[in-house]
Amino acid sequence: MKKLLSVRHLKKYFPLSGNGIFRSNVRFLRANDDISLDIYAGETFGLVGESGCGKSTFGRVILQLLPQTAGSTVYYGRDENGIDLSKLSPAEMRPLRQDLQIIFQDPYSSLNPRMTVGQILEEGPLTHGMYRRGDPALREHILRVTEECGLQEFMLSRYPHQFSGGQRQRISIARSLAVRPKFIVCDECVSALDVSIQSQILNLLQDLKERERLTYLFISHNLSVVRYLSDRIGVMYLGKMVEVAPTDLLFAHPAHPYTAALLSAVPTTEPESDTSRKEILSGGNLPDPADPPDGCPFHPRCPQACDRCRREKPLLLETASGHFAACHFPLPQ
Template identity: 55%
Template sequence: MEITQKNGNIILRVENLKMYFPILRGLIIQRKIGDIKAVDGVSFFIRRGETLGLVGESGCGKSTTGRAILQLYRPTGGHVYFEGKDLTKLKGRELRQMRRRIQMIFQDPYASLNPRMTVEAIVGEPLEVHGIAKGKAKRERVQELLAQVGLNPYFINRYPHEFSGGQRQRIGIARALAVDPDFIVCDEPISALDVSIQAQIINLLQDLQEQRGLTYLFIAHDLSVVRHISDRVAVMYLGKIVEMADRDELYENPLHPYTQALLSAVPIPDPEVEMKRQRIILHGEVPSPANPPKGCNFHTRCPRVMDICREKEPAFVDVGGEHFVACFLYSDKVAEESEVTTG
């Protein structure tokens, strides 16, 4: 993927990222019989202070991409450059230092908070782990953080079950902010919340971004949420990014047949436009990431499939103005084969 303009302020660049999980067979002596290709050659970049939305159906590899960026999983292949430093090559102290700068907010605020820890312990833990503050200073810092995410600082001794879903997500956000990161992977942070609460959390994330100059990778399966919060949007299907463009460009001029199908399913608030909305129904199931189709991995469901799509994989190319698409309708460039070593 070539990045043409404004290279200077790119904070994160992901290059041909692959994350394969081995499929093992046998009880005593385990043999590897294949791979789940959860993320299979993903490339994108994010500029400082912007939000890149990452959308796609459940199981397409969004969370795995986020975890592989943070090095919570060690990628099978490819590179993750954060401010030019390849995180896949860092170990020990250097990796811990970088982890201070990159944080994650999780989908499920019920599961991601330890029920036996108080709010002070949950939000203060990263402060202690990274040697930033302890004792009274830590307590004060936690109270400041709670106030910043809209929680009462006097709730510091309470436990997660004493809070509502939205409040718990605020605790998760405070914990992520504790180490003063530059970049946050927001992994479906509102998907588990009541619709009435969702907008509040989105507004909080946007306010924090403005105040702190944060950069977000915002993961969602819902295209309308991503439209609201993102500067640019990347669309993922079965382990690969099929299209990436400026937010308005993507919604007004979707090129990839998969993006077109996804967008055709989003209701339009204007009743007159809504009446004319043509739904594109995709047939068949999403193939298994353990056995993705040859060629373009969308060809089995694509309404515009051509012969070449069954044989070759399209390259992810900029068709103009940083509108990237991997589809033979727009470019006959074939993706380069790159060898991967699996463990």
């Protein structure tokens, strides 16, 4: 499979305010701490983990919507030798924005209320010089995208507030799709919707992916949703990637104790589901990301933790073909 993005040693540190006047005293919140990951063309890579573990930060940093503190993010969609997005100026990044889109959770605040749906959809293609204003081909293009996203022509002259949440999310998707992107970060893009509407939007994303040969980074705290769409899944904990595996393998044989705990917290009808693992996460003792524990970041909550775990940081290593885990004692496969 061809790589579309190759991320190496990506760090995103946010400075914490109120730490004295000396630069050396400034503390940092390590929202993303040394993440390396390849995303392949045509795949849906799911990203899961508890609130605050750094998923949205990662999605924004790889698109350079937030500057990357360290590391590289190489994009192969334009040039087979790759372009390191982290080295580009905003002006150099601008044309690449056409390829790299994001869909947010909240379709209410992410659409300009003063623009009609038609104007919202035309904006990207005009900005990226795909068409000139008033060009009949632009109108045709917008109508095609409208139809692809399950919207109707009469909707183009209306305003976002005249639509339901599900329809607004279709408009957000259509807006991203109108520039014919290659890669889309979907950040909790169905979380705000009713369950019945969620599945319609997920099916739409799946259809569009196949039709347009898109690649997704699909971020969600909802494991069932991620399982449904993703080819591979990455699990984050305190700013680090702790496990990466093909979806079926991750669900059948999690290698990292944290992943096992996350999976056991998914609501199930099975009476014998593992309650001791569930308690690991319900304990609520998530460490402060500004002051992460030494050694393995999961050690204060891990039922298997030993001395080595408290001292030595585990690296993300391949435990089986295509299955990576950052744990000194991965669970038996």
